[in-house]
Amino acid sequence: MADDFRTTEVGERYAQALFDLADETKALEAVRADLKSLRAAFGESADLRRLLTSPVIASDDQAKGLTAIADKAKFNGTTKKFLGLLAANGRARDLTAVIAAFEALYAKKTGVVAAEVVSAQALSAAQLKSIQSALRTALGKDPETTVRVDPSILGGLKVKVGSKLFDASLKTKLDQMKFALKRA
Template sequence: MAQLISKRYAKALFDIAIETNTMDELESQVQMIHQVLESEEEFMQILQHPHILREEKMQLLKDVFSSIVSNELMGLLTLVVQKGRQEHLLEILSTFLDEVKTYKGIVTAVVISAVPLKEEQIEKIKQTLTSRIKKQIQIETQVDPSIIGGLKIRVGDRILDASIYGQLQGLKTSLYDMQLV
C-alpha cells in the first residue's frame, strides 16, 4: 500500500515536471529536500507527531521550504501533509528521483570495496561500465571490509563479485562438491 501511495504522488510530480519542462529544476529541489529530511530526524518526527496539528505542519513546511522550492513542489509537500501521508514523504521523493533517472536513462551502479576508492578508480570503473552497458552510469560507493579485497559491483539485478571473499566462497563450494563425489 505504501509503495502505491508513493508511486502516485511521485508520478503526479513527474508529470508536472514534464508538462512544465522543469525536470532538472525539480530534480535538484527534490534531492535537496530529501537530504534535509533524511539528515534531520527531528524534522521528520515533528511532521509525523500525532499531537501537532496538520495546519502547523503545513506552515512549518512553508516556512522552511517555500522560498527555495517551486510552487509545484511546495504544493506536493503540503498536499502530502494535508492528506496525513507525511510518513511516506521520503519514499515519495525517492520514487520521484528514481523516475527521473529512468527517464534520463541513468543507471546506478553500487561499487563495494574493502577500502575507500580514489576518484581516479571510481572514474575508471564508471567509464568501463558505461562502455559495457551503453547507458549513463551513476556510481555509489560503499566500504565493506569483510570482502577483504577486490570489488563487488551491483547494477540493477546483476552482481559482479570480484572480491577475495567471493572467490574464497567459490573455492569453499568447489571443495565441498569434490568431497561429495
C-alpha cells in the same frame, strides 16, 4: 535508519501526479533538482527524518516544516505546493517513496540510467571514478551516480542500478557465512 528509497503504491500515485504537473508546467528539471536536494538532506539530517517519520508530529506541523525547508532552499513553486499537500494529507512519511518513484518516471521518460553506490566509508575521487568507469562499461552509457555512506555494511560496496542490486558488502558476506555455518 530508514533511508532506503523504495517505491510504494502510495508513493507511485503521488509521484505520478507530481511528475505530470511538473511536466505540464515545464518545471520537470527544477522539481527533480528539488527532490534530489531533499533526498540528500534526508540522508544527512536526523531532524528532517524525524519530521517526516514521527507519528507524534501533526500533519499541520509537518506541512509547516516542509514549507519552511522549501522556502529556505528556494524550491520551485510546484515542489513547494506538493510538499504542503503531501503533509496536509498525512503522507509526509511517504516522501522517500515519492522521490524514488519520481526518479523512476524521470528515467523512463529521459532514458537516464541512475546508479546508487553505497559504501561503508566515504569514497575517494579515484575510487568513485573507477566505479563510474566500470558502470559505464557495464551499462554502455554514463549513469547518474548517487553515492551514500552507510557504516552498517561494514566494508565493500552495494551498487543499485534500476531494480538490480550488486551487493558485495562485508555485512552480507558475513550473514551468508553465518547462514551456511548454521546449515552445516
